[in-house]
Amino acid sequence: MEPKYAQNNIFSPAISLQEQLHMDVFTKNAAVYDPVVCRNAQEAILALETLYTDSVQDLRNAVGSPSTLQDLKLQFKGTYPYLGIWGSGAEHICEALRSWAILREDGYYGTTVTHPDLFKEYWGQQLSHLFSVHELCCVVGRSSRFIPIYFLKEDVLSHAKDISEIKGMLTMPSPKDMDDQVANGTVAWDQLMIKPLSYFSAERTDYSLTRIQHYCGTHASSFQNFILLTNYQRYIDLFFYYAKQRLSEEDSSYTHWVEPKDTELLAQDMELSKTREAGHHFQMPAYHLARADRNGISLVNIGVGPSNAKNMTDHLAVLRPHCWIMLGHCAGLRQSQRLGDYVLAHGYMRDDHVLDEGLSPNIPLPPVEAVQKALRDSIQEVCQLDDATMTRRVRCGTIVSTGDRNWELDVVNRSKTFRQCRAIALDMESGIVAANGFRFRVPYGTLLCVSDRPLHGELKLHSMAQTFYEQRVKEHLTIGIHALEVLRELGPDQLHTPELRGFQDVLFR
Structure with missing residues (x-):
C-alpha cells in the first residue's frame, strides 16, 4: 500500500530504476521504511511535515490506548522522519558561491529530522540550493528511531489514561543517540556508506529544544x-x-x-x-x-562562567543561527589600556578547560572576518571616533579565558602565560563562545569592554563598578546591536564562510 504521505498528486507517480536503487540503499543501510522520492524541496518538506504530524498523532493515540503500543512499534510508527540525499556533482564545487548546500563528495547523505514547524524554512533553503545545482535524488521515509516520549510529554502524555501502565513501554531519551561526534569531527567519515546530512540528529535537536525552553x-x-x-x-x-x-x-x-x-x-x-x-x-x-x-x-x-557559556551555545547551535556575539566585561592586561576601552579578539587562549574533550585547546580559533569588521566599524560609528582615537580606545589581540573568577589571587603563576601569548585582556566566557561557534560552524565574535585592570591596581570595587556601568553599558549594547544589523544586511552567504567548514563536512549549513 502506498504510504499516506505519498498519496498526493504533487508526487511523481513513477520512479526510475536509478531512483529505486537509491531508495534501496537507504532502506538497507539506514533502516528507512515506506520511502518516497521527492522531486523538489517543496515535495520533500510536505512529506516530512506529514510524517512528523502522523508520528505525533500515532503516539498520542497509543498512550490513550496502551494496548496499541506494541502494534505501533511493529508497524514502525511514532518514529522520526528520515531525509536522505544522493548527489553527484562534486566536480562543480568551485562554481558555488556558498560554503554550504554544496557537494564536496558524491554519494549518500542522510539524517533524522524533527519539528518541521521550526525548521521548515531552514530545510527549504538548504534543499532548494541542492536541487538547483546538483544531480540529486531526495528520499523521505520513516526512520527506525522512535520519538522519545519525553520530548512530547506535554503534548502526548495528557492523553494517557494511566501513565504508570505505559511508562516502561515508551521510548525514552538515550545519551548515546545525542552525542556531537559529527560536529566534533570524530566520525569515521570515509567508512560511512551514508554520510551525515546535518550536524545534529533529531534526538539531539529535540533535547536542545527542551533545554532552551527550560533555561531561557x-x-x-x-x-x-x-x-x-x-x-x-x-x-x-x-x-x-x-x-x-x-x-x-x-x-x-x-x-x-x-x-x-x-x-x-x-x-x-x-x-x-x-x-x-x-x-x-x-x-x-x-x-x-x-x-x-x-x-x-x-x-x-547566560550568567557568569565558561560552563554556562558552553551550556547555552551547545543548545542554541541546533537552531542554526547566522551569528552570535558575546558582550562581556574583561580585565585589561596592558598598561596603556583604560577603563571603558574596547577589546576585539584576534585570538583566544582557552585556559578554562571546559571544552577540551570536544575541541582540543591546541586548535586555533580564527576570528570571523565579517564579524570583526562589523564590530570595529560599529565602534567607530556609534562612538564617533576618528582613526587615531580608535587606535587608542580599541585593542585587538589575544584574550585569555579562565574558569577561575578569582584569578587575581594566582597572578604570579599566570604571568608567564600572559607574557608568552601577548594577551591584552582576560575574561571567562569569550573562549567558549568562540570555540563552540567554531565547533558548530556558527559565525562568532566577541566585543569586550575593559571594566578593571587588576595587574595595575584598578580592581572592580563597588563604587568604581557602578560608575563604569553608568558610563559604558548603553554604548556597549548599542555597538553590539548595530553590528548585528550590519551583518544582517550581508546575508548568510557572506557570513557562513568556508573558513568555518571542514573539507569533509555535512551538506546542510
Missing part, C-alpha cells in the same frame, strides 16, 4: 537568527527600552517583543512588560526583538 523561558521558535550573549541584567533593561523605541517606529522592520514565560507583546502593549520579574524564574532568561523573517535579535543572559 521562551520557546525555541522565538529565537532570532542573530544572538547577543551577556551576563548582566543591565543589558536586558536597556535592550527592552531599545525594543520599545524600535517597535514604535512606523516603518520598523521589527514586529513584536518576546520575554520569558513566552509573553509576546506588540508595540502598543510594551507597557505591560514584566521583563525584569519574568527573568527571575529562569536560569538564562532570553528576550527577543522579533522580525517576520526571524532575522531579528535575541539577547540571552
Whole structure:
C-alpha cells in the first residue's frame, strides 16, 4: 500500500530504476521504511511535515490506548522522519558561491529530522540550493528511531489514561543517540556508506529544544537568527527600552517583543512588560526583538562562567543561527589600556578547560572576518571616533579565558602565560563562545569592554563598578546591536564562510 504521505498528486507517480536503487540503499543501510522520492524541496518538506504530524498523532493515540503500543512499534510508527540525499556533482564545487548546500563528495547523505514547524524554512533553503545545482535524488521515509516520549510529554502524555501502565513501554531519551561526534569531527567519515546530512540528529535537536525552553523561558521558535550573549541584567533593561523605541517606529522592520514565560507583546502593549520579574524564574532568561523573517535579535543572559557559556551555545547551535556575539566585561592586561576601552579578539587562549574533550585547546580559533569588521566599524560609528582615537580606545589581540573568577589571587603563576601569548585582556566566557561557534560552524565574535585592570591596581570595587556601568553599558549594547544589523544586511552567504567548514563536512549549513 502506498504510504499516506505519498498519496498526493504533487508526487511523481513513477520512479526510475536509478531512483529505486537509491531508495534501496537507504532502506538497507539506514533502516528507512515506506520511502518516497521527492522531486523538489517543496515535495520533500510536505512529506516530512506529514510524517512528523502522523508520528505525533500515532503516539498520542497509543498512550490513550496502551494496548496499541506494541502494534505501533511493529508497524514502525511514532518514529522520526528520515531525509536522505544522493548527489553527484562534486566536480562543480568551485562554481558555488556558498560554503554550504554544496557537494564536496558524491554519494549518500542522510539524517533524522524533527519539528518541521521550526525548521521548515531552514530545510527549504538548504534543499532548494541542492536541487538547483546538483544531480540529486531526495528520499523521505520513516526512520527506525522512535520519538522519545519525553520530548512530547506535554503534548502526548495528557492523553494517557494511566501513565504508570505505559511508562516502561515508551521510548525514552538515550545519551548515546545525542552525542556531537559529527560536529566534533570524530566520525569515521570515509567508512560511512551514508554520510551525515546535518550536524545534529533529531534526538539531539529535540533535547536542545527542551533545554532552551527550560533555561531561557521562551520557546525555541522565538529565537532570532542573530544572538547577543551577556551576563548582566543591565543589558536586558536597556535592550527592552531599545525594543520599545524600535517597535514604535512606523516603518520598523521589527514586529513584536518576546520575554520569558513566552509573553509576546506588540508595540502598543510594551507597557505591560514584566521583563525584569519574568527573568527571575529562569536560569538564562532570553528576550527577543522579533522580525517576520526571524532575522531579528535575541539577547540571552547566560550568567557568569565558561560552563554556562558552553551550556547555552551547545543548545542554541541546533537552531542554526547566522551569528552570535558575546558582550562581556574583561580585565585589561596592558598598561596603556583604560577603563571603558574596547577589546576585539584576534585570538583566544582557552585556559578554562571546559571544552577540551570536544575541541582540543591546541586548535586555533580564527576570528570571523565579517564579524570583526562589523564590530570595529560599529565602534567607530556609534562612538564617533576618528582613526587615531580608535587606535587608542580599541585593542585587538589575544584574550585569555579562565574558569577561575578569582584569578587575581594566582597572578604570579599566570604571568608567564600572559607574557608568552601577548594577551591584552582576560575574561571567562569569550573562549567558549568562540570555540563552540567554531565547533558548530556558527559565525562568532566577541566585543569586550575593559571594566578593571587588576595587574595595575584598578580592581572592580563597588563604587568604581557602578560608575563604569553608568558610563559604558548603553554604548556597549548599542555597538553590539548595530553590528548585528550590519551583518544582517550581508546575508548568510557572506557570513557562513568556508573558513568555518571542514573539507569533509555535512551538506546542510
